[in-house]
Amino acid sequence: MTVPAFADWMSQTNDVTEVFLAAGQIPDLINMAGGLPEPTLWPVAEIADLAARVVHDDPAQALGYSPIAGLPALRDAIAARFSTPDLPLGRDNVLITTGGMQALDLLGKVLLEPCGQIAAQSPTYLGALDAWRPRAPAYRPMVLGANGFDPVAALRGAAFAYTVPNFSNPTGRLVGTAERAALLEAARQTGTWLVEDDPYGTLCYDDAPLPRILSLAGTGGAYDGPVIYLGTLSKELAPGLRIGWVIAAPRMIAALTTAKQGSDMCTSGLCQMIALRAFEHGLVDRIQPQVRDLYRSRRDALCAAMDRHLSGVLDWQVPRGGMFVWATARDPRLDTDGLLRVALEHGVCIAPGSVFDPLGVDRRSLRINFTLNPPDRLVEGTRRLAGAISACLAACGPSL
Amino acid sequence: MTVPAFADWMSQTNDVTEVFLAAGQIPDLINMAGGLPEPTLWPVAEIADLAARVVHDDPAQALGYSPIAGLPALRDAIAARFSTPDLPLGRDNVLITTGGMQALDLLGKVLLEPCGQIAAQSPTYLGALDAWRPRAPAYRPMVLGANGFDPVAALRGAAFAYTVPNFSNPTGRLVGTAERAALLEAARQTGTWLVEDDPYGTLCYDDAPLPRILSLAGTGGAYDGPVIYLGTLSKELAPGLRIGWVIAAPRMIAALTTAKQGSDMCTSGLCQMIALRAFEHGLVDRIQPQVRDLYRSRRDALCAAMDRHLSGVLDWQVPRGGMFVWATARDPRLDTDGLLRVALEHGVCIAPGSVFDPLGVDRRSLRINFTLNPPDRLVEGTRRLAGAISACLAACGPSL
Numbered sequence: 055m056t057v058p059a060f061a062d063w064m065s066q067t068n069d070v071t072e073v074f075l076a077a078g079q080i081p082d083l084i085n086m087a088g089g090l091p092e093p094t095l096w097p098v099a100e101i102a103d104l105a106a107r108v109v110h111d112d113p114a115q116a117l118g119y120s121p122i123a124g125l126p127a128l129r130d131a132i133a134a135r136f137s138t139p140d141l142p143l144g145r146d147n148v149l150i151t152t153g154g155m156q157a158l159d160l161l162g163k164v165l166l167e168p169c170g171q172i173a174a175q176s177p178t179y180l181g182a183l184d185a186w187r188p189r190a191p192a193y194r195p196m197v198l199g200a201n202g203f204d205p206v207a208a209l210r211g212a213a214f215a216y217t218v219p220n221f222s223n224p225t226g227r228l229v230g231t232a233e234r235a236a237l238l239e240a241a242r243q244t245g246t247w248l249v250e251d252d253p254y255g256t257l258c259y260d261d262a263p264l265p266r267i268l269s270l271a272g273t274g275g276a277y278d279g280p281v282i283y284l285g286t287l288s289k290e291l292a293p294g295l296r297i298g299w300v301i302a303a304p305r306m307i308a309a310l311t312t313a314k315q316g317s318d319m320c321t322s323g324l325c326q327m328i329a330l331r332a333f334e335h336g337l338v339d340r341i342q343p344q345v346r347d348l349y350r351s352r353r354d355a356l357c358a359a360m361d362r363h364l365s366g367v368l369d370w371q372v373p374r375g376g377m378f379v380w381a382t383a384r385d386p387r388l389d390t391d392g393l394l395r396v397a398l399e400h401g402v403c404i405a406p407g408s409v410f411d412p413l414g415v416d417r418r419s420l421r422i423n424f425t426l427n428p429p430d431r432l433v434e435g436t437r438r439l440a441g442a443i444s445a446c447l448a449a450c451g452p453s454l
Numbered sequence: 455m456t457v458p459a460f461a462d463w464m465s466q467t468n469d470v471t472e473v474f475l476a477a478g479q480i481p482d483l484i485n486m487a488g489g490l491p492e493p494t495l496w497p498v499a500e501i502a503d504l505a506a507r508v509v510h511d512d513p514a515q516a517l518g519y520s521p522i523a524g525l526p527a528l529r530d531a532i533a534a535r536f537s538t539p540d541l542p543l544g545r546d547n548v549l550i551t552t553g554g555m556q557a558l559d560l561l562g563k564v565l566l567e568p569c570g571q572i573a574a575q576s577p578t579y580l581g582a583l584d585a586w587r588p589r590a591p592a593y594r595p596m597v598l599g600a601n602g603f604d605p606v607a608a609l610r611g612a613a614f615a616y617t618v619p620n621f622s623n624p625t626g627r628l629v630g631t632a633e634r635a636a637l638l639e640a641a642r643q644t645g646t647w648l649v650e651d652d653p654y655g656t657l658c659y660d661d662a663p664l665p666r667i668l669s670l671a672g673t674g675g676a677y678d679g680p681v682i683y684l685g686t687l688s689k690e691l692a693p694g695l696r697i698g699w700v701i702a703a704p705r706m707i708a709a710l711t712t713a714k715q716g717s718d719m720c721t722s723g724l725c726q727m728i729a730l731r732a733f734e735h736g737l738v739d740r741i742q743p744q745v746r747d748l749y750r751s752r753r754d755a756l757c758a759a760m761d762r763h764l765s766g767v768l769d770w771q772v773p774r775g776g777m778f779v780w781a782t783a784r785d786p787r788l789d790t791d792g793l794l795r796v797a798l799e800h801g802v803c804i805a806p807g808s809v810f811d812p813l814g815v816d817r818r819s820l821r822i823n824f825t826l827n828p829p830d831r832l833v834e835g836t837r838r839l840a841g842a843i844s845a846c847l848a849a850c851g852p853s854l
């Protein structure tokens with residue numbers, strides 16, 4: 055038969071994902087590329103018990119179709135959890151999504167005309183770029199904190215703005231309170247939706263959390279503001295449940311619900327019921343200190359190893375939270391797309407900066423994960439990465 | 455703030471869904487509109503036990519991120535279940551989706567350029583129209599079985615063709631083997647993908663199942679044909695698990711996997727593991743006879759009541775499977791969109807034909823569900839519907 059064509063956007067991908075996938079076959083590889091959690095942190099016995107109980111006690115909710123926007127009790131629980139005195143949230147402010155990723159897909163559907171514009175904190179979460187690619191958007195990169203950055207100019211006329219203010223993926227950057235307020239003010243001035251994606255908010259290792267942009271948008275009345283807040287249980291409990299949520303103005307929740315109806319009809323009732331009970335029983339809050347303690351120690355182990363092995367060749371800042379260290383090569387000859395291939399030969403995998411660049415041109419940066427591996431593996435991985443960088447630079451010939 | 459606009463497609467909806475939702479508030483309403491299963495058919499104790507065991511025994515698979523395309527063991531199980539001597543399927547032929555609905559969304563993403571054409575069996579499943587609306591497709595309605603229907607002309611140049619050959623939603627129609635073969639031959643001749651959506655295949659009450667179009671496409675070698683087969687556990691086990699699957703050529707599975715990555719990253723590992731064990735332990739096959747027996751008796755109860763109360767005003771055929779009776783008004787003055795509102799006043803809800811018409815113009819037909827309600831409620835609902843139709847026709851004045 056004639057081979058039919060796929061839609062145009064399908065060709066707008068690079069081969070880095072293929073390289074990642076092939077990496078899974080390499081024996082003894084140290085994977086510092088992904089954003090995977092440490093599985094021993096999952097409260098397995100408690101979740102197993104909850105899973106059986108919700109099916110047994112409430113089969114209609116666990117095994118039936120859920121309302122498209124989510125189980126009312128779970129929407130209420132999320133609303134209560136994120137309410138503050140200035141931000142009284144109700145059920146109509148909450149949509150349950152199939153993982154945090156689905157919220158990004160739904161936002162693209164309801165807000166992006168073909169070739170619409172996104173003002174995106176740059177570099178940007180790879181998954182967000184994946185989610186929006188079928189709508190073929192144009193990007194205005196927002197380099198938050200850069201000299202002369204003008205939030206109003208950045209947001210004006212965009213379909214929406216996108217930021218990960220807490221320990222951004224990939225950079226680990228914490229967006230300060232004044233910057234948060236400036237983004238909110240720009241959203242209000244320009245009438246542009248402001249997406250606050252917050253998967254890492256609870257993973258803060260050195261300080262108390264800063265106020266959410268959503269919280270700054272509270273006015274004391276029913277919430278109807280421009281901030282669209284995205285949360286997920288993937289980092290706080292377990293990714294296999296695929297439970298995320300959106301908090302937004304009721305008209306935005308209604309629009310996203312229409313889009314969700316045609317995307318997966320509803321999120322698993324079983325998983326929603328487990329999430330509800332995990333919140334109600336305090337399970338989610340109970341495990342956070344262990345998660346923070348373990349990840350803080352791993353961050354420290356990675357950064358100490360980097361100090362020892364990489365301080366001459368890379369620049370980075372110690373992240374105050376999240377899952378990643380973002381580093382930039384001092385030598386402009388180092389191409390981090392090329393480094394990935396050499397690193398795999400040295401038995402370590404990192405994520406090259408190009409995949410996080412909405413314009414796809416960055417070849418100087420890389421992202422290193424510290425949550426998945428124990429300290430000894432992080433140290434060994436760093437040693438291997440240093441070897442790979444040396445090999446890359448040696449292959450470039452003498453420095454100019 | 456200025457109210458930002460939503461994407462254009464968001465305005466392309468009718469208000470029937472709102473009417474349905476409001477119907478949930480009416481006391482003693484008999485809901486014959488939806489496509490809901492009978493909850494007492496779910497094997498609750500067995501699923502509760504499986505849920506606890508898969509979390510306890512295999513937390514990495516149940517609680518971690520799954521591979522995007524699905525857990526390998528579940529893909530293998532689906533491949534084995536649908537293989538025939540002429541159709542040896544492998545893991546690369548299978549994608550796990552978050553319910554059957556997600557497969558429709560992913561197909562739209564990978565195949566539809568804006569304003570692309572879909573050759574759709576007409577009337578068409580409402581959810582498919584929902585899933586494709588964000589890509590703003592144009593429809594070529596295919597009235598299978600109509601005089602002079604030419605499959606080759608229908609498929610040529612379309613992005614894909616869509617059919618529900620087993621007890622189609624909404625019509626309950628069974629597409630015959632010769633028609634199946636003709637659609638397959640047209641797909642081969644024209645190089646057009648042919649989507650075989652099969653949620654009701656196991657719900658056959660009177661005869662042995664006909665061969666799947668997918669099976670007809672088997673050539674004895676590794677499968678690389680034009681048929682894209684969609685299945686789901688929502689009718690065979692429980693909808694709350696949100697487990698569906700696609701069986702297709704490996705290049706189509708790869709494309710859909712790329713689209714799934716940006717849609718919800720992966721389907722819940724917990725739900726996938728429950729599905730896998732439910733297949734392995736024979737649970738899915740064990741409950742099918744009970745499901746068929748119960749639904750057959752309800753179909754018979756509904757059709758007997760319709761014979762008694764509606765034979766003068768509606769035409770219909772007794773469906774040989776599925777969940778619905780499709781009926782058409784004899785009197786051209788009966789508007790079934792208007793009937794829905796009057797029926798709600800009479801305490802019964804049905805689905806008007808307009809929502810299943812890709813062109814949105816049908817006002818003569820309606821869909822009646824028989825799986826959710828016990829026989830006495832089906833009889834009472836039919837009596838109420840007859841009253842509503844009489845009231846509608848009386849309001850039209852004397853017949854011409």
